[in-house]
Amino acid sequence: MKKRRLIIRTIILFILGAAVAYTLYENLTKDNKQKVAVGEAAPDFALVDMQGNKHRLSEYKGQGVFLNFWGTWCPPCKKEMPYINNQYHQFKDKGVQLMSVDIQESPLAVSQFADRLKLDFPIMIDTDKEVMNTYGIDLLPATFLIDKNGKVLKYHTGELSEDKIREFMEKIKP
Amino acid sequence: MNDVKCECGHVNPHGTVLCEACGKVLDENEINNKELLDMRYEGSARRSQTYNKTIIDKIWNFFSSVKVGVWLIIITLIASTIGTILPQEMYINQPPDVYYEQEYGWFGKLYYQLGLHDLYGSWWYLLLIAMLGISLVICSLDRVVPLYKALKAQRVTRNEGFLKRQRVFGVNEIASENDLTTIKKQLKDRRYHVREENGDLLAEKGRFSRWGPYVNHVGLIIFLFGGILRFIPGFYVNENLWVKEGETAAVPETGGQFYLQNNQFILQHYDKNKDKTFEKAIDRAGAVVKNYQSNVVLYKRESNNLPGEKPKLKKVTDYKVRVNQPLTFEGYSVFQASFRNEMNAMSFSLTNKKTNQSAGNLKIDLQNPKGKYDLGNGYSVEILNYFPDFEFAKSGEPTTKSRVPNNPAFVFRMTSPEKPKGETSFVAIKQTIEPFGDNTYKMAFKGVDTKNVSGFIVRKDSSLWAIILGGIIFMIGVIQGAYWNHRRIWVQNKNGQVWLAAHTNKNWYGLKSEIETVLLGTKFSIPEDRLQKENTDKEDV
Incomplete structure (x- = not known):
C-alpha cells in the first residue's frame, strides 16, 4: 500500500514537474532561438x-x-x-x-x-x-x-x- | 501506521476521524473536543496529513495544504495587479530601456529594471501559475479520493455518538409504524434515495453536488493545459505580414506552404451626404472609416522548390479580407490589421531649362529602376546612383537609410544632342544639385505613383479547444456545486427511542424546512438546530 502510494505520488509529481519544466524552457528560449542552429545542417536554397x-x-x-x-x-x-x-x-x-x-x-x-x-x-x-x-x-x-x-x-x-x-x-x- | 478497525467491523485508513461506515468518532482529540462533529470531508483521512516520510511525501504535503493554495492565489493576484500599473512591453512601440524612464521617470526605470515590463512572460510568474496548478491537482486528489471512499462505505445504521453530535438532531420516545411509513413515503416524494437496514433509515439526495468543486478543478487544469499548449512550436502563431498591392508573399509559419497575393487594398469612408444618420458624428470626428479591405488570392505551393526558387502555385481561393472577417484556412486566420502607403514610381520630364521644352518623359519604378532610359532623338537619361531612402551620411556623402523608397533620390546623367557627353544632376524630393556647374537640361518632377501595402496578422491557435473545454467543465462544476445540496437524514432506533439527525453541506435553512414537510402528518417532533440554539443561548446571556 505504502509503496504504491509513493509510486503514484512520484509519477504525478514527475508529470506535473515535466510540464512545468517544458513550459519554462520554451518560454525562456523563445526569444533567442535561432532558426538555424550551430551544429545543424544548413537549409538548402x-x-x-x-x-x-x-x-x-x-x-x-x-x-x-x-x-x-x-x-x-x-x-x-x-x-x-x-x-x-x-x-x-x-x-x-x-x-x-x-x-x-x-x-x-x-x-x-x-x-x-x-x-x-x-x-x-x-x-x-x-x-x-x-x-x-x-x-x-x-x-x-x-x-x-x-x-x-x-x-x-x-x-x-x-x-x-x-x-x-x-x-x-x-x-x-x- | 496501521489501519484502524472500528467496533462496527469496518477497517479505516490511518488518520480517519470518523469511521467511514458507522460514523463513530475514532480520533482521540475529536472525542473530547466539541459538542458538534466537524463533518468536513466526512472525517475521512486526508492522507497527506498523515504520511510524511520521504521527500516526495514532503513535496506532496506542501502542495496538498489549502493554506499554501490560498497563499499562492493571493501572491498571484498581487503579482498580476503589479503588471497592470504600467503598460507591458508588448503594448509599447519603442525600445523599453528608453521608454519607461522617459515616460515615468525613476519609477519607470525601476519598473523596467525589475523586469516588470514583461511580467506575465517572466519565469517567476510562470512558476507561480505552475505552482498554483500543482496545488490544485494535489489538493483535489488528496481530498476527493478519501471523500469518495467514505461516502461509498457509509452504512445505514450509524454510531450513537455520530448521530448525537450532528447539528440537526432530535429524539422521539415513541414512533408508530405508520409514522415511519409516512416519513419514508414523503422522503421518496422529495426525491430522496432511501435505504433501510434493521428498521433504520438513511435518506440521501444530491450527493453528486459534492463533486462540484473537483469537476471545477478539472476544468481549471484543462484550461491551464491549454495555456501550456501555446508554448509548443506551431500551436500558437501570431505574426505580421505586409503585402504590397500586386505582390505575393509567403504566409509565415506555414512552412512555405501558403502564399498570399494582394490584388487591391480598399479604404472607404462614410459619406456625409449618403449616410445622413452619421452626419453629426462625421462633422465632429472628420473622416470616419467605413471599411478596410484587402482583396486577396490564397495560393498553395505545389512544387517542392527550395527557398529562393520561384514556387509553382495553385490557386486555392479568392477572398475579401475585412476587419473581423478573416480569411481562414487549415487553422490559420489572416486578419486585416493595418495598411500603409508606399511610393511606387516617380515620373520626370527631361526639360530644357531655358526654353522649358520637354524632350520626353520617363517613369522610374522605385522597386526596380532601370539603368538607362532612352527617350529617342539622341536624348537619354542614365541613373548613376539610386538612394531609395536618401539621407546625407556623417561624411557628407549621400546614402540610403533602408531599402524602402521613403525618400528616393537619384544621380542622373542626362544626354542630349547639345550635350553628348552628358550632364550630371542630383535629384531628391524638393532638391536639385548640379555638382558640375550650370546644366542646360533638368529633370522636372512630374508626379509620383503610390501603392498600398496591406498589413495582415496571421493567427493560429490550436489550444483554443482546451481553453473552451476547460471553461465549460469549470462552469459545470460551479453549477453542480452551487445549485444542489448534499442532504442526509437519519432516522434510527437507539435505546428504544427513535433518533432523527440530519446533515447538509450547505443551506441548512432549506434542509430544516424540508424536514418539517417530511414530518408533516406524523407525531415526530421537529429536530432542533443546535448551532442556532447555541447562538441564541449566547445572545440571551
Missing part, C-alpha cells in the same frame, strides 16, 4: 546571381561556404565588403565558396553598389526574402560558416574585420 548563374548551396558539398547576408543601405556591410572581396580571391582556389546574398533590393542598386566597391564575386538577390526567412536573419550583416559536410559551424552578426574573415575562411577550408 537556390538563388540566381547578377550574371544569371544559379547557385545552390548543396552543390558546394565538399567545400566550405562563407554565406553572407547584406544590404547596400547598411553601413557595416559596406565596410566589410572590400575585405570579403580580398579574402574571396585568396581562398577561392582553396575550396572555399562565397555566397553573397543581398536582401530584397533592386538589381540596379546592387550592381551600382558592386561597381562602386569593385566587387567581383557573384552576388545574388533574395527578392522575396525567402532565404532570409529560412535562416531567420534579423540584423545585417549576418554571416554563416558552413563546413564541407553542410553543417553550420558558426553564426556571426555585425561587421567583420579582414583578419576575422581570413580566420573564418581558414576554419571552413576543407
